[in-house]
Amino acid sequence: MLNNTNFLQSLLVCGGLLMSLNTTAADLSIKKDYPLEKLSANVYVIHGPNEEVSKANQGFRNNPVLVNTKAGVVVIDPGSSLYTGEMLVKKAKTISPKPIIAVFNTHDHGDHWLGNHGIKKHYSNATIYAHQASKLAIASDEGANWIKAINRQSKGQIEGTKVVAPEKIIKDGDRIKLGGITFRIYSPGKAHSNSDIMIQIVEEKVFVFGDVLRDQNLSLFMASYTGNLKALDIGQKSGAKVFVPGHGKSGGKEIINRYRKFITALKGEVKKQFEAGLSDFEMAPKVTRALNKYKSWSGFKDNIGKLINLAYLEVENESF
Numbered sequence: 001m002l003n004n005t006n007f008l009q010s011l012l013v014c015g016g017l018l019m020s021l022n023t024t025a026a027d028l029s030i031k032k033d034y035p036l037e038k039l040s041a042n043v044y045v046i047h048g049p050n051e052e053v054s055k056a057n058q059g060f061r062n063n064p065v066l067v068n069t070k071a072g073v074v075v076i077d078p079g080s081s082l083y084t085g086e087m088l089v090k091k092a093k094t095i096s097p098k099p100i101i102a103v104f105n106t107h108d109h110g111d112h113w114l115g116n117h118g119i120k121k122h123y124s125n126a127t128i129y130a131h132q133a134s135k136l137a138i139a140s141d142e143g144a145n146w147i148k149a150i151n152r153q154s155k156g157q158i159e160g161t162k163v164v165a166p167e168k169i170i171k172d173g174d175r176i177k178l179g180g181i182t183f184r185i186y187s188p189g190k191a192h193s194n195s196d197i198m199i200q201i202v203e204e205k206v207f208v209f210g211d212v213l214r215d216q217n218l219s220l221f222m223a224s225y226t227g228n229l230k231a232l233d234i235g236q237k238s239g240a241k242v243f244v245p246g247h248g249k250s251g252g253k254e255i256i257n258r259y260r261k262f263i264t265a266l267k268g269e270v271k272k273q274f275e276a277g278l279s280d281f282e283m284a285p286k287v288t289r290a291l292n293k294y295k296s297w298s299g300f301k302d303n304i305g306k307l308i309n310l311a312y313l314e315v316e317n318e319s320f
């Protein structure tokens with residue numbers, strides 16, 4: 001007869017075996033075929049699902065960009081998992097026989113950089129570039145916390161993904177030349193996050209905003225509305241013709257204007273109610289009603305309360 005300790009050990013062994021069987025049996029590669037859309041002679045984008053992370057979208061929801069240079073492919077924001085990274089490795093092979101040579105992470109939110117793992121698994125020599133604050137955050141507990149959060153929200157779809165932190169720090173004004181193409185770096189300070197970089201692909205007239213620009217999509221993250229509006233202006237005045245948001249479809253200046261109008265309306269409504277003496281709690285239903293035309297935007301219902309709260313704090317700070 002098994003004593004208690006032996007019984008417990010056999011349970012653990014069985015559990016371990018079952019778990020490893022499950023992990024090896026599950027094929028978590030990205031099932032849906034997301035098309036590469038051509039934005040200019042050498043720049044392509046995949047418009048990920050414009051929605052929250054779910055089991056159905058396998059945690060994938062951002063807009064990875066591929067740039068075909070003479071030296072190899074450059075990836076901007078490889079998505080939310082080992083599997084989105086591997087999807088991009090396959091897509092890169094359809095535009096160039098050369099390897100992926102570099103990856104840029106626009107900021108430290110996991111839906112944008114967890115795909116580093118998939119790229120590095122196949123191209124260990126690829127260099128990963130990011131803002132210093134991204135590098136620090138990703139290498140800290142925050143990196144591992146992003147894996148847990150997205151794995152939980154996608155019901156295990158990113159299992160096996162590991163933190164692969166950026167290596168090279170980039171800063172405002174840098175011009176990185178790769179295979180004949182210039183990547184002009186802008187670091188606008190506090191905007192969508194504390195670690196945003198925006199990338200102008202100069203010869204291609206394409207500007208990649210990261211989450212500083214979102215089209216018809218709202219999240220609970222915002223570091224500074226004032227900073228975000230200034231960062232939108234930088235892109236608008238850059239001379240680029242095509243703009244890539246972190247979420248939603250790419251387009252011309254109309255998508256910058258659409259997001260600017262939303263931020264301005266939200267902040268304006270909050271300011272109006274603040275000046276009338278209402279607390280953030282009291283003004284939330286009024287502001288939400290005033291922004292009714294945006295209610296079809298992805299994430300509106302879940303995030304508008306938090307966004308009003310953040311706008312209230314900013315208006316309060318700016319009133320001193």
Ligand SMILES: [Zn+2]
Nearest residue numbers: 107109211221
């Ligand atoms: Zn973000």
